[in-house]
Amino acid sequence: MIAMGSAKPQIGWDPSPEQGWVAPHLATEFPGLGIAWIEVDARPGRSPGPVRQRLRGLSDRFYGAQVIRLREQPIPWAYRVFFRQIGLDPDRTRTPIEQLAFDRLHDGAFKSHGLPADALNVATIETGVALRAFDADRLEGRLCIRDSGPGEGMPGRPGELAQGTLIVADERRPVGLLFGETAEGYAAEAESRRLSVVAIQVNGVPQIAVAEALWMAAATLR
């Protein structure tokens, strides 16, 4: 999916998600691939009581058999298939929702990791959509999904990226691998004041689910 239009300046909290773009040849290969985000004024830190309580409530909805059945549900299945299609093994590099489900079984509950992680986790558990957060003040321009060019590197990562690696990038450089590590300095850290909550959409994930996930995460952060 290629969304056109320019990025809007953010004043306060604008709840309408911004649409990023996907490199045309990738959009042809992977119809339905997209990136959208919401910027929100928020500081990373300890999660407030209601957020921790919500995580506890969500913990009670996840059981072993449900987790096994999870991969048959449309949105988690869509991410699993996309992981396969880009060469990853979703049982090793787990999709975000499956990683959360696995952690829930392993730890006995969804543990609180503070904000923004808890906000993203709540939204992912509720919708199944893959989310991540960046320090919005470090990003320049619109986000995109593209493949790395020859000799391109990622901050904090020694050496060059293998050409053709799928990345999330701003208008300057890669800010993270697609469904992988975040570039150094771009993650939400203690000194961050504004966060970009980013959703990666794949074929089979409805637009409404992406918007809901972003709103939910942004509302939790605020």
Next chain:
Amino acid sequence: MPDLLARESSPALLVEVDERLARAELRRQIGRLERELSALLAEGFGRVAVEHRVEAVVAEPRVLDLGELERLRDELAERVADARGTLREQERIEVDNQELLRRMIAAPADYKWVRVSRDDLGLPGCGHWHSRPRLGPIGMLMGWWRVKVSSGCPLAGRLAAVEQ
């Protein structure tokens, strides 16, 4: 003949093959196989271990070429076939055990000390059927055999008491 050979190597006859459609079709097949494999894994959950892993093709995400997609599709197809085989075999064992249980209930003395669990029948939960003598050694000597049904899963309170 030399004319024909010359024509075959003519640049006008060289056709560039667009592999995009082939890749799209392979991706569609991978999606369908992934769904089947997930369903088979869920079907076997708690009954039998279904081999479902297919190793990653690459270390980091990228667009796979036709050959890689084909290999991935073939491996997934192989896993699906293996999983179906495992489940069929498990189903056969469970049907045999159901028959054994039916015969055991009909004639407990013919199946002395045989124990069939709910697991053996592919049923969820705890419990078993056990062919045992009534009144212990007396029943053994007299040939008074019966099938005793266990009372199911231990209650959480009793488990906690054991731990204490």
